Amino acid sequence: MQKKQLNYKKYFSIALILFVSGLLSCTAGQKISSVSSLGKDDVLLVGKVILEPPLNPSEYYKKINTVQGKAGCIYLYCSNKLTQIDNLEIGFKEVTNSIEAENSQTFFVKFKNQPLYFYYTFIMMGLDSEYQPMYVYLPAGWVANIQPGDKAIYIGTIKYTRDEFFRITKVEIINEFDSVSKEYYQKYGTAIPLKQSLLKSM
Numbered sequence: 196m197q198k199k200q201l202n203y204k205k206y207f208s209i210a211l212i213l214f215v216s217g218l219l220s221c222t223a224g225q226k227i228s229s230v231s232s233l234g235k236d237d238v239l240l241v242g243k244v245i246l247e248p249p250l251n252p253s254e255y256y257k258k259i260n261t262v263q264g265k266a267g268c269i270y271l272y273c274s275n276k277l278t279q280i281d282n283l284e285i286g287f288k289e290v291t292n293s294i295e296a297e298n299s300q301t302f303f304v305k306f307k308n309q310p311l312y313f314y315y316t317f318i319m320m321g322l323d324s325e326y327q328p329m330y331v332y333l334p335a336g337w338v339a340n341i342q343p344g345d346k347a348i349y350i351g352t353i354k355y356t357r358d359e360f361f362r363i364t365k366v367e368i369i370n371e372f373d374s375v376s377k378e379y380y381q382k383y384g385t386a387i388p389l390k391q392s393l394l395k396s397m
Contacts, residue, residue, distance in 0.1 A: 264319030
């Protein structure tokens with residue numbers, strides 16, 4: 196009887212791909228270089244996050260970049276499912292299913308054409324003495340009312356104002372459609388018009 200030797204590396208790789216795919220299937224937006232890559236059920240979300248005043252270089256460790264976040268980046272954790280959040284967990288799943296944004300820079304992210312709920316925002320500041328990620332949480336609680344047929348929508352500019360103790364003193368959804376739409380058309384052309392649909396409270 197001939198013995199069959201299993202390729203453990205192969206099966207481990209397949210298991211890992213399936214595991215990661217399961218995590219990504221929830222929401223996971225993608226950055227795209229052309230609107231031609233938008234499928235029938237896809238929509239391009241356009242927006243911006245502003246933290247005022249911005250992070251001082253001394254407040255975070257710039258060179259840290261892990262699967263649990265990149266230091267200094269702003270993450271908008273979102274999901275297509277409306278559910279109750281019992282705790283503010285952050286791990287690979289939450290980072291992967293977030294929009295990663297640079298402060299005051301417009302983001303362009305592809306999602307499935309479904310309503311999108313924004314639960315909380317976080318910024319990775321660095322690692323503690325046990326090499327565990329340290330985060331700052333920012334409030335959210337909005338929904339992007341994506342409609343069937345939407346292909347590119349501007350959801351607004353989220354502006355967080357903080358004090359010297361990093362307490363958030365004001366949260367605003369600002370309409371910068373005119374300036375952002377110019378940036379959109381310069382980047383992607385005029386084949387797909389950009390629609391304005393600002394975030395609403397849940």
